[in-house]
Amino acid sequence: MSFSIYEIISKKRDGKEISKAEIEFIINGYVRDEIPDYQMSAILMAIYIQGLNERESSDLTEIMMDSGDYISFNEIKGKKIDKHSTGGVGDKISFIVCPLVASCGVKVPMLSGRALGHTGGTLDKLESIPGMNVFLSINRFKQVLGDVGMVVSGQTENIVPADRKLYALRDSTATVGCIPLITSSIMSKKLALGTDGIVLDVKTGKGAFIQNKKDSILLCETMVSIGEKANRKTIGVITNMNQPLGKSVGNALEIIESIESLKGNGPDDVMDVTYALGASMMIAAGIENDYSKAIKRLKQRLNSGEALEIFRNFIKAQGGNDKICDNYDLLPKSKYKVELRSGKDGYVSEIDAFKIGMAAVYVGAGRIKKEDSIEHGTGFVFNKKEGDNVRKDEILVYIHTNNKQNIEEIKKRLESAIKISSNKILSPQTILYVIDKKGVYSWDQIKAGF
Ligand code: URA
Numbered sequence: 001m002s003f004s005i006y007e008i009i010s011k012k013r014d015g016k017e018i019s020k021a022e023i024e025f026i027i028n029g030y031v032r033d034e035i036p037d038y039q040m041s042a043i044l045m046a047i048y049i050q051g052l053n054e055r056e057s058s059d060l061t062e063i064m065m066d067s068g069d070y071i072s073f074n075e076i077k078g079k080k081i082d083k084h085s086t087g088g089v090g091d092k093i094s095f096i097v098c099p100l101v102a103s104c105g106v107k108v109p110m111l112s113g114r115a116l117g118h119t120g121g122t123l124d125k126l127e128s129i130p131g132m133n134v135f136l137s138i139n140r141f142k143q144v145l146g147d148v149g150m151v152v153s154g155q156t157e158n159i160v161p162a163d164r165k166l167y168a169l170r171d172s173t174a175t176v177g178c179i180p181l182i183t184s185s186i187m188s189k190k191l192a193l194g195t196d197g198i199v200l201d202v203k204t205g206k207g208a209f210i211q212n213k214k215d216s217i218l219l220c221e222t223m224v225s226i227g228e229k230a231n232r233k234t235i236g237v238i239t240n241m242n243q244p245l246g247k248s249v250g251n252a253l254e255i256i257e258s259i260e261s262l263k264g265n266g267p268d269d270v271m272d273v274t275y276a277l278g279a280s281m282m283i284a285a286g287i288e289n290d291y292s293k294a295i296k297r298l299k300q301r302l303n304s305g306e307a308l309e310i311f312r313n314f315i316k317a318q319g320g321n322d323k324i325c326d327n328y329d330l331l332p333k334s335k336y337k338v339e340l341r342s343g344k345d346g347y348v349s350e351i352d353a354f355k356i357g358m359a360a361v362y363v364g365a366g367r368i369k370k371e372d373s374i375e376h377g378t379g380f381v382f383n384k385k386e387g388d389n390v391r392k393d394e395i396l397v398y399i400h401t402n403n404k405q406n407i408e409e410i411k412k413r414l415e416s417a418i419k420i421s422s423n424k425i426l427s428p429q430t431i432l433y434v435i436d437k438k439g440v441y442s443w444d445q446i447k448a449g450f
Helices: 005-013 020-031 037-050 054-065 094-102 122-126 138-148 161-172 179-191 213-229 251-262 268-284 291-304 306-317 353-363 404-417 443-448
Strands: 081-085 108-112 150-154 197-204 233-240 336-341 346-351 379-382 395-401 418-421 431-436 439-442
Touching: 005 020, 005 037, 020 037, 020 054, 020 161, 037 161, 037 179, 054 161, 054 179, 054 213, 081 094, 081 108, 081 179, 081 268, 094 108, 094 150, 094 251, 094 268, 094 291, 094 306, 108 122, 108 138, 122 150, 122 251, 138 150, 138 306, 150 306, 161 179, 179 213, 197 213, 197 268, 213 233, 213 431, 233 268, 251 268, 251 306, 251 379, 268 291, 268 431, 291 306, 336 404, 353 379, 353 395, 353 404, 395 404, 404 418, 431 443, 439 443
Parallel strands: 081 197, 108 150, 197 233
Antiparallel strands: 233 431, 336 395, 346 418, 379 395, 431 439
16 A cells, blocks of 8 residues: 655654554655655654554554564474663673573573664674674574574674664664654564563663653563563563663673673672573573572572583584683783772762763773774773772772773763762662563562562
8 A cells, every 4th residue: 555655744743643554654665765764754753752652563563573584493492582681881681691591491592782872782792702703694593592592693684674774763863762663673673583482671770771760661561562462471670770780891891790790709780680580581481480489590500500501602602712711811801901099988879871881982892883893801890889888099990991091081981970979878779670461560579579
């Protein structure tokens, strides 16, 4: 059926509902280059301002998913569960939780992305491991999944091509932070993989795409509802992204922190997110039905060293040097390591994740444009986190940089991100809510059942 693009733009601009056929016309027309960027930008802005209802969001997701290939895992035994994070700073949880749940028999296929803006990227972090191949053919992807229990690869050209085109346009038209557009972008890619379930880590706070809790809950509820409608067991966990997750920010530095976590030395916030997401993955797979038992099992697996063994196997299967697990000197390193010290006594009241993410880009650990290169050994290691007591001259952060000239500017950026208060501050809660098809539960409510 043919429509007038002008009329569809006007309809959405005026807050009217658009039909499935109209959405199909816009998306397929844009993918085939029949609709120009300027008209698609107008539609995106109209959606950004007027929103989409549940039916429109669900139709948009399905049509985007159908723009490319579908990967079936029918030939691979076991429950396949996808884990997705909406993106943050210092988020290395995939490297810990995926081998951990794989050690319990869950199969974890992940298609991941690169760092962009203030957020880090799973593929860049993995590429700091010498030899690691993060672009696998579909056949090799399935083979590694079956043999190892987990696999991570970059998105292929043929999976949801509509999202690749649309995301680039959203990025340049200030239309990324929009709940229905984020939902359709993420869920179309999740549904293009033939998994049994999806666990979503929806970040909220200063370093997240969506900063306030109310909108983060709405985003999560919308994604859970779309996943369930597509017959995937879908669970969302809302986690705090006000401060960076863990102590390390930067590619090789985060790989080291992940391996240390698999050896039982993970920071509290990293392990809290690992166990909340891991337990949700076990529940989505139907292996456990309550958080307390699932977390107990995961802790046993971590302590037995089986999860670390799977991480080694995963590195080897994707061509990487697994000796990095025993010798961190085999990973890229920065030329200089410089300390930033506290100017006063007090408590750390804020470490702004967005500002830290942008400082990480400046130090070479991230990128602003897709084409920018990354310096894998650079980044920050925090000696203090929100809520910690600090004395004057105590080290706040270790700066890992290759460029002596930028040290003063980095220090300035870090100083503007870190606040020290004379009042005692409590450590912030890391896990906030769990959302499934039945409703929204606070983490305190769930923990009360432990
Ligand atoms: N991640 C995605 O894949 N898409 C969005 O729109 C936002 C985060």
